[in-house]
Amino acid sequence: MEPRNDTHVSDFLLMRVTENPELQFPLFILFVSMYLVTILGNLLIILAVIYDSHLHTPMYFFLSNLSINDICLSTTTIPKMLVNIQTQNQSIAYTGCLAQICFVLIFASLESSLLAVMAYDRYVAICHPLRYTVIMNSHLCGLLILLPLFIIIVDALMHSLMVLHLSFCTELEIPLFFCEVVQVIKIACSDTLINNILIYFATSVFGGIPLCGIIFSYTKIVSSVLRMPSAGTKYKAFSTCGSHLSVVSLFYGTGLGVYISSALTSSSRNTAVVSMMYTVVPQMMNPFIYSLRNRDMKGALRKLISRMPSLL
Template sequence: VEAENQTKFSEFLLLGLSEDPELQPLFFALFLSMHLVAVLGNLLIILAVTSDPHLHTPMYFFLSNLSFVDICFVTTTVPKMLVNIQTQNKDISYIGCLIQVYFFMIFAGLDNFLLTMMAYDRFVAICRPLHYTVIMSPRFCVLLVLVSWVIFFWVSLLHIVLITQLNFCTDTEIPHFFCELTQIIKVACSDTHINYVFLYVLTAPLGVFPLSGILLSYSQIVSSLMKMSSAGGKYKAFSTCGSHLSVVSLFYGTGLGVFLSSAVTHSSQRSSIASVMYTVVTPMLNPFIYSLRNKDVKGALGRLLCRAAFCP
């Protein structure tokens, strides 16, 4: 009992994706490459948006914030995994685990909210074009982002406070490659009823409402496009949504895949492998989606790289 109560001195064991020693070099090279691509790709998007005056609009303001959050998102989980693989050590301190849970929740939630803001921006641009500059003012856009940070700062902090009330046995194993909230609650040695109540009553709506907002925005967009008589106008209006729709599909599709994987297979290892998609792969692919499907971003990146290479 005394050992269980000494949570502040305890350590968790992150089991990772596989315990096969022959796979560890492959995992290290793969995740190091994905992390570098995600960081560099999103950093290029931020530099392109900030350096090009043509991209100083609400849509690209939200995109640059999404890229910043994605950099933080992958950096919260992958470096610790790489260190554990390199040192052949599965330990993560109790404090380190709480910090990882805290920031992971913040950046996952911000990803969700930013995608909703971008959907709302497209809704206003297509369905309320005459009022766009008034509604999507710089002050309003900054306020949306700041409110999102405040919401997830406090929600994540409350989760951490509740976790600190739990007791954990020594050498507790977490069947994941990072400290994920539900996994931490599952391995606790004390009653977790309050943690689950708080998780489903408050945190779940923070995921459901943004998705509902995205679906509502695009239903209104589709309705407005159907009323347009010009086929060219329809294509031009909807083409501005293509990149965002691709990112939304990737983010929610992989998240749903993780949920279904854990619900159907009940395999912690398969669930952790599936979670790689939305924690690492999605932030890595977002810059490619926006740079390949968006002419403005592609042009800005070209000009940025040209300046860096001192093109004439």
């Protein structure tokens, strides 16, 4: 019997994290721990930037926004997955799935945009140090955050509305641990040509353009640093970019892993695991990368931790 066309869907079924009941509790503890580390680590970065006046610069303003975005992206996917593991119920409401699609698109795209903005900030700081404070003024910093955010929200809402107009069959199992627009479209019964065109266009805009901006910025940075006469100056310039380059490599590296996994393997579970890591690991590791590789951030975190008893 062919699947029945059903426009009015009440809920979808997400993939089980594990089919082995003995692994459910250890995996639940693992993801709870990763989520708490993500929240606490990024929250410490935000508080350190707020309370330390030495960090009231464009570089750390963008970093605090990246930490806020990382908290939001992790919160969009992990809590629902934890509830499903605990209750052993893989269903997600239709409206909840649409909301998850929208927020994943917003925060994943904004992550890419913020990394590009941070690369531009490092480019101005190293290649135009005398004009840095003039170029990276508060108005431009605000614009570099708000303008991409507005465009990204419009794009995410457009994708969500396009999914809203699709009809679905009785096969409502999404081969991921969370609702992702590409996987939801794959299980639709109606024509998805326009949806796929929009996805390819959005991916090239919100993934390709920021990546090209990052590559361009670092090409200029490397060219400028290599012309510096002092080895100490070169080291200092490169060290200011080390943390950002590590974060960029982690984010785009896991993103490339998702693409390669979906292209080379027929196992939906392997693709699901890699996709989950893409929305968990970079967000968890970013605070460690910046706190371990950045002397100013380490000092600010020490001050914050020592002041915490008086703040509580």
